[in-house]
Amino acid sequence: MSVLSDIAAEVGDDVRTAARAPVESLKDARYTLEGIREGRVSAASVLKTAGITAGAVVVVALLLFPLYWVAVGAFSGTGASLYSSSGIRLWPADPTIEPFLWVVGDLILPSYRITMGLGGYELFVQTPELAFLDVSDYGVTETSNFKAFFVNSLTVAIPTVILAMCLIVPGAYALSRRQFIGRSKVLYGYVLFTQIGGGLGVALLIALYALFVQFGFNDNKLALSAYYAATAVPFNTWLLKTYMDGIPVSYEEAAMMDGAPSWKIVTEIILPLSKAGLATVFIFTFLTGWTEFVVAQTLLSTDNYTLPVGLYSLVGRYSIPWARFSAFALTFAAPIMLIYLFAQRYIEGGLSFGGMEG
Amino acid sequence: MSVVDSAVEKATDNPVVNKEDLPLLLVLPGLFVFLAFMLFPVMYLVYLSFTNAEPATLFQGKEQWVGLANYVTVLTDGQFWNSMWVTWLFVATSVALKVLVGIGVGLVVTGARVRGKRLMRALIIIPLGLPGIFTITIWRGIFSSAEFGLANQLLRSAGLGSVAWLSERWMAFIAYNVTEAWLAYPFMVIITVSALQDVSEELHEAAMIDGAGFFARFLHVTLPSIKRPVLFASILTAAASFQQFLIPYVFNQGGPSRTNELLIVYGYREAFRFQKYGEGAAIMLVAVLVIGAFMMLNVWKGRLADGVDDA
């Protein structure tokens, strides 16, 4: 739990830093300007910085241009197409947020009555209906099933993450810290399967489906989570193991000298120190459950569709409603972007393959 | 009693499993769950590859054992060998491109003089969060052969003529590469950035004092320091390239005229389009074996499985 509260605190820090960033950079700019005036800072070096930064912005802009292009489509409303015979538009001709409203739908928290028995009396609080967004105000009448898909995705992705963590963390620890029979075989096997798990084709899918049916697990979101967790095991175990390799053994030894039993060493020392690795694994396993399409589509019934399946069901036999499709996809990716934005420093640390330097 | 005792003694003496191997128990759940989901399907696939299964026969359990016939068919099919070589070519070019883009962008977003690096790095990984089928469809649109395809419009505004991207073999191949690079660059950049942050500042300074310019420092300090992580990422991403399916399939089904049919597309077409599950399974397995051997070789060569206690 302390890990969670730590993470919460650090996210808080990040938010604060992010909020302060503009002020800080303004101050920096002022100091630099003063510096130039007083001759403390050479103007050439400032110009160089500005030029290089501009260059970096151009690179980033180029990389993200396809996404921008998609976003333009999403804001163009119905009739938008990936193909436009009238030339590139850098700005929607007739900007509208209708597609996004269609995706998100109403955000209304219905009124609840919270009651509390109190010695014969009954107190109750009637919460007001909270309407964050009522899309009918904007003339959008029908909406997508995004929210239902979203809930389904969460109910698949969260157990996936939990289950995967339970499988991955002990394995990674053992592989990183202990010598035992078959260790290197498992490691090799895992590295091997980090990639060739996918791509085995339709026949595999049929076999998999048959397997699920055999155990009566089809259309079971939990079973799907288990499957995702299983596929996430090799790569992520391996990743976390590599990360743990970088944690100095002396911390463990210190804890051992402090009289901590093995499991305490793991929960109190290794896990908190593996935060970056855990965050990375968290993101990757979450992504597994969040973006997988084929198996989810095969296994789940319509009511249980997850977001990618929901997204794909927008695709018609011949054509795709581009504005809505894009808006759906961008909304779909938004949580990932947010999570990543805050987990960035951990992920970059968690992927550094510190143990591999040499 | 004594029998039990001696058995216990034997078990504890047993050199195969001893007390030090208890940590194996921590690995087993993950291994078990993984195998539970992968082993049966894979075995099934192996079985299929030795039969003449087709949808009609398969589902009625009427498929027949045909031994190595499927493998013979596959290995004597010219189209298979074309796929094999295109696939390796694609692996080579796309990995080179991905590594270049990854390092290039990685350098840009870690540059000492670049302001706002963190934000840039966060923005740059967005493609990671989008489903592949979506982004690939977008790129299919970009590389439309139509005069108003995005790539063609850019070419034309640069004063060049438009290109029939997807109906010319090498143009299509280039389009695959660009798209693959775009799909994979977030991963490559993340790894490169992590690696770049570990490059010793002191080494850079030493080189600077030794009189090395930017390029020489990159060559002699940066590159050797990030070599291993980048190599590792390249291997992973090479495997991804090897198994690329969606790009050729969505773009032009590995066309034009099956010239760019990557191995998995070939297998898919055989298995699904032409309904030869047995042959499809054989192709998939050959592909898996090839990529498996490739990975093994790299893992072994790059000593990627090593850890602290092997070191």
Add this chain to the structure above:
Amino acid sequence: VGVSETDSTSTPDESGNGGGDDGEETTAQEETESAGPAGTFTLWHQRAEAEKKALEQNAEAFTSETKHTADPAEIADLRKKTTSAIPAGQGASMFDWAHDWTGEYYQNGFLSDQSESLDVDLSVYTQPAQAAVQFDGATVALPYAAETVGLIYNEDLVDEPPETIAEMVSIMEEHHDPENGKYGLSYPLNAYFMSAWAHAFGGYYFDESNVELGLSKEATLDGFRLILDNFVPYQPKDTGYDPQAAVFLEGNAPFAINGPWFLGDVKSNGIDAGIARLPSPEGDAEPKPYTTVKQLYFTTRVDEDEAKAAAAREFAEWYTTNTDVLSNNAEEFGYIPVYKELAESGDLPAAVEGFSKSVALGTPIPSHPNMGDVWGPLEDAFNSVKNGDAELQSAFEKAESDIRSNWE
């Protein structure tokens, strides 16, 4: 006097299938019109938006009118889902798709022959529709609409739809100006869309009765030549569906060759479109497009449970013969009726009228399983000719040999 068993036909469902998609089965209720217990069945479809909504409303109506329950479910990739679920003994009792899977699925054992149990006589449907739902003497589906491509023209740009190809070419010529984003024609060039011309001079793709290919026949090649000479020069160079659709939808092309499903987009883009039959080539040749019949398939799941089967059958019969449903479909979505009573009534909506003329000319896509192998090589061959990589004759000969080798 003994205790009489009232219900011998239906056994209480033990859910021996491991809990499928079909939900709860209700046990017998004797007092309804038709004999047998009430059933619930699932109907898979891949319809979007308005069409989906209409189907759901129809299912509701059916459920409230009868003792049975119809449960429609939208599927993201119907082909993948059916091919993996049905063989595993799972999946819906019924699904909604065009007739081109009939042969293949029946041979694979996915479909159930209901010819013995159906109450409706197939002769109430048009001839091609009758053919579509049958394979090898089995009736595996019931048809409710036909579909094909026709000529759609932008009324702002074209006053009168052209009767002949020559007329059409001259109008296209007038509008074609790619430099400024204007094109003569919007026409996705896939095998289905091109079939009208391949068949126009007496050629054919595939002869179902003799299991024979006709791709490299001179008459077929003439059809391809016609496309290459008269249409390709006026189209955007990317002949995929979306890029082709875009130019018409943006008002940048006078003509589109497309199907009724396109009309929704046309309408929502504010294009005033007229529909006409496809123009004729010179001489007495007529374009003969492949038509597809939309139908409700019975899967093998219905064989497990008579109540379910009865429900599915009853829904299919009701849906394919209910004139309210059918004419509404025609009006809203351009579904061309195949229920004779309606199809021959002569008061079809204008949009449907245009397409139904094309249907009248056309031939149904063969439902033979071998047909599935034809599309890919055909398109590959056509594309390589179009790109100038191959000669017409040799390309299609090669396609034929590819297809044959896959048939083995």
Add this chain to the structure above:
Amino acid sequence: MARLTLETLRKEYDRGRVVAVEDLSLDVDDGEFITVVGPSGCGKSTTLRMVAGLESPSGGTIRIGEEDVTDQNARKRDVAMVFQNYALYPHKTVMENMAFGLRMSTDLSKDARRERVRETAEMMGIEDLLDDKPDELSGGQKQRVALGRAIVREPDVFLFDEPLSNLDAKLRTTMRTEIQRLQNELGITSLYVTHDQEEAMTMGDRIVILKDGNLQQVGRPKDVYENPANEFVGGFVGSPSMNFLDVTAERDGDHLVLDDGGSFSYRLSTSFSESLREATDERNVRIGIRPEDVFTADDGANLVESEVGVVEPIGSDNYLHLDVAPDFIARVDSDVDPTPGETIGVTFDESDLHVFDSQTGESLLYRESKKQAAPAQ
């Protein structure tokens, strides 16, 4: 607090190819502070880690108090260890770092633990840092916390593995005094590993000198300094190092004259000559003389003329590099400041002379005192 006994303790690595510690026996009294010193790789850390339970010995026994702990798990032994890199848990505050051991090995209540930590922190002068994380501390503060973490548990035995080697020179001296003060106060049996002989000398009640896994000498610092058991110890202990010279002992009547064949010649007294002759028949011996025992003289017997190389001032004294032998240093008063190149006369007292066997390096004259200096053996 307890006695610590090592008996023929042995550790092999790589299937016996590396013998890190070879049959080491040592007896540490209750409350004694033993420093272990030796060059890098001599097996100091390995010994310490075996006592801690972090490595299991390949042979021999370890006893703490009366208990044989050789096969006992590290966490069961009541020992505390201070690591070279401190090994403070980076994610825990100082308070949590210090309380962790108590939490794990005692069943004190949370408040009682905090109380104990606070007391110890006060003793260490780090009570203001209790809420900080290790990252926020300076090197000296970290060192204090690491000590505090060990102390708070009141263990039977303290182990230190080069705890000061990451600190700068000034801080090292301060912390050295600090540790001595604490040890005096707490009187806990301690084993202190260092590679710095000065640290070992000043801190240890007794000092243990290892080389290549072998025990060289054990004894009180002064005894070891004055009576090194062999050439290695002589050279290792003391800074600057003892000067060595290979000489032949020529007989001249009752006297022996030591001669290196060059400018060096030293005539021994009869008594010294006699004991040397008793000790060895070899004519070639190696003599050692400490830099501070060399003094300049203008005339007199046994004067050695030599040229001055570098003169290193260290403030209080000057180090004269002389060409008597390579690296021959005389530590003289800072007033004595010859210019490099000058020739001066130096000499030393016979009583300051150490004589070693030129083959084995064993000290030839002080066997007795060596034996007595290492009673533990």
Add this chain to the structure above:
Amino acid sequence: MARLTLETLRKEYDRGRVVAVEDLSLDVDDGEFITVVGPSGCGKSTTLRMVAGLESPSGGTIRIGEEDVTDQNARKRDVAMVFQNYALYPHKTVMENMAFGLRMSTDLSKDARRERVRETAEMMGIEDLLDDKPDELSGGQKQRVALGRAIVREPDVFLFDEPLSNLDAKLRTTMRTEIQRLQNELGITSLYVTHDQEEAMTMGDRIVILKDGNLQQVGRPKDVYENPANEFVGGFVGSPSMNFLDVTAERDGDHLVLDDGGSFSYRLSTSFSESLREATDERNVRIGIRPEDVFTADDGANLVESEVGVVEPIGSDNYLHLDVAPDFIARVDSDVDPTPGETIGVTFDESDLHVFDSQTGESLLYRESKKQAAPAQ
């Protein structure tokens, strides 16, 4: 080889919130070896890095020879630097490491470069290591390679940033001599940063003492040791540190009597009293006396009785911790070995006394000599 001149060199960090180096002026003669010493964070590295061109100064100028290099890129300056962690390129062999600088900054042919490297390697005694990778070397060898890499380029100026601090005590002494030998041989202008005052003292032609970015004193080691400009320098230079005592100077006729209100009382001579009275009107001063200047005495004038705390033997001498003041240490001969707790009498010569202003810490009596000791200013 060239003169190095720093003029009011200044470096700010964090928008001026941290002043790492404050208006430092220094003149290093051609061929001179200057050591820069000071506590952690005093700006030693920052200064060095500005000279190297790795940081750009916030003010002031740097001149090498006649050329103003303040705004010149590091790689254009003809300086070489030895880093604390050696900073050897891990993927290059020793040969490649050493040749890299030549390759980058000269247009020698490959053979010529190899020749130069080989010569230098011979000089350093590392010619056998040329084909090894840094990983395979021991600490001392790495250090030698790092030196070699700097030397081979024959730069105008040598910069050293604590090059020996990662080595163990014995090795440090050896390498120190090695560097001195090289410097004598090559005579390249050098700036050598260390936090170890002994290193600074023994190695430097002159020594620069910094504190908080401010220059404290520049001078020959002996001068600095004997005439510290202020209390800080007095305390920093010399080991063990100078003992300090706050005293009041009471007048007693022509004499001044220094009294700390406790057991300490010291009567100054008339001449000393006079100069002190000339120097300050303050009655409260702080006196400093070096440990080696304190000696034990049984009787006589100015005897201070004090109790012995810890006795630290370092072999050649003993350090007696006395209760005259906290951390008051007398360095005495190792023969003098009182038992802790014993009371002994100690005293010192008036000439060894340092007197500092109790407010500013400035030395009160040695202004003259201080001025003269720092001619570079």
